[in-house]
Amino acid sequence: MNDIDFEKASKINIEHRFPYFEYPMPGLDVIAETPSPRLIKSHLPFSILPNQMDKKKPKTIYVARNPKDTIVSYYWFGIKFLNVVPFNGSFEDYCRLFVTDQVAYGPWWKHVTEAWKRKDDENMLFLFYEDLQTDARKCVKQIAEFLGKSFTEEQIDLVVQHCNFDSMKKNRSVNYEWMKDDGIANKDEAFLRSGKVGDWRNHLSEDIVKQLDEIVATKLPADMREYIRDSLPEK
Template identity: 35%
Template sequence: MGENKRLSFPFDVEETEPEEKSEIKRLFNYPKIDLTRVGPKGYVMPRPYIEQAENIYNLSIRPSDVFVASFQRAGTTWTQELVWLVANDFDYETALSVPINHRYPFLEIYMLFTEWRNDCLKNVDIMKSKEQKEKLFKMLEVNSQPVTEKLEAMPSPRFIKTHLPMSFLPPTIVDTAKVIYVARDPRDIAVSCYHHARLLKILDFVGEFKDFWKLFVNDCFIRTPYFEHVKEAWNMRHHPNMLFLFYEELTKDLPAVVRRVANFLGKEVTPKQMARLCDHLSFENFKKNKSVNYEDLREVDAVTPNETFIRKGKVNGWRDYFDKDMAQQAKRWIEDNLRGTDLRFPHVIG
């Protein structure tokens, strides 16, 4: 977009309700989480997001750009690695040596790290070593600065990760760039988000899963409402520049998804390349791959020691967390939100 065509961010921002703020403060140990609601669907966003919302909305999109988009914890990292390797002619040397967050700038990551960065810098002297301080400064530089300026300076092709709903992204995105969106059963999303909120010290969730589920199903967690997020992408799925995937498809038939991605990107995959890629992306190998596990956060004590970024990768793992009442509530919630749509999650047990 040229300067003369700069658009105003089209959505209003509202404060979350006092009782929601109180519950969030009770359940999240990090005291500076301040959430707002954005737009008519009421997407829950950290306040720092608002500072850069218009810049993101006006990001100059290039035809060579590839976006991997999703609601968080939908299999995004797995999809990113698959897409990057297919698009980059299976360059495993780079994939294994360059962390995925350096290969894919995360469009709105700054909104989670802004306040945490300020606190870290105030308390940096308590850190034990010069090496750890240097790693901290490097991590903060990557994660707390707005990504739009960095993207403008990046050479093409650019690979970009986002968990923003499609309506928050530049209006020309699917007319210009390639977008791969991945969705997942919301019950498994909730379980994975719960562990992720416990993992990251910028959130530091201290409640039980039942507490988290209540926030999630009532659209009080970051980037909810979930179904509105997915529907926005689902409604674009027939656009030639949008590829809509389900996490459950990747787990059931990874080669079929690889072929779909390759076709979408105009690439060929030989049987030998397919075999190596599927081995590289196998859960056992993926979980051990330091390039995709955000080890830079662990090195600077930004994550809790008893949680991991790549966790279990199970389909229907939610059954280990939901009691009977929660399962019935979830079933009704899903039915209510899918009513009147043709959106269905494949290979999922109800």
């Protein structure tokens, strides 16, 4: 949407270029004054987003991630990285809250199901985090086409390189290091921590894995279950 102008993008952090709908900063007033086409992001499920989503049908990209990696990433970001919400429990305690639908933005299964039901809508592009890892180039081309953008193969390669994990980790306009300067985040942790698919194997207990498997098997639409992969496919 910035026509691959990396220099321009590097001058303003992502919270202002691509603000969160539900966050107080920069806030709804700033979003309302932003000229169209606007980029707005959110972690909210569709059932909580404004009714105008159904009336105006803005182009919407939804990214789903398997619950096992989600729970690990969510803990490290919300509890270890951020200093906003105090949590005195253990990682296992947090996992139990996740599987019993007691964490913010949850339940996970309901969130992804609401989006999955809209996957065939003309204004909707449904992506899986795992696909972004296995074939980033294909996903970038999908996104470009969805947004009505036409780029050369070389330009697509530039976007893929610019958006890979290592590049983003070093990019101060997107790595949230400024939160540490503001005292919002823990100086000893990183927002971009791992980014790997299957990292849950290094953290989750057998009991939590079993409960997450049960959620996938019983609460997701049947045609969605096969897409909820917990590891990269063998090459």
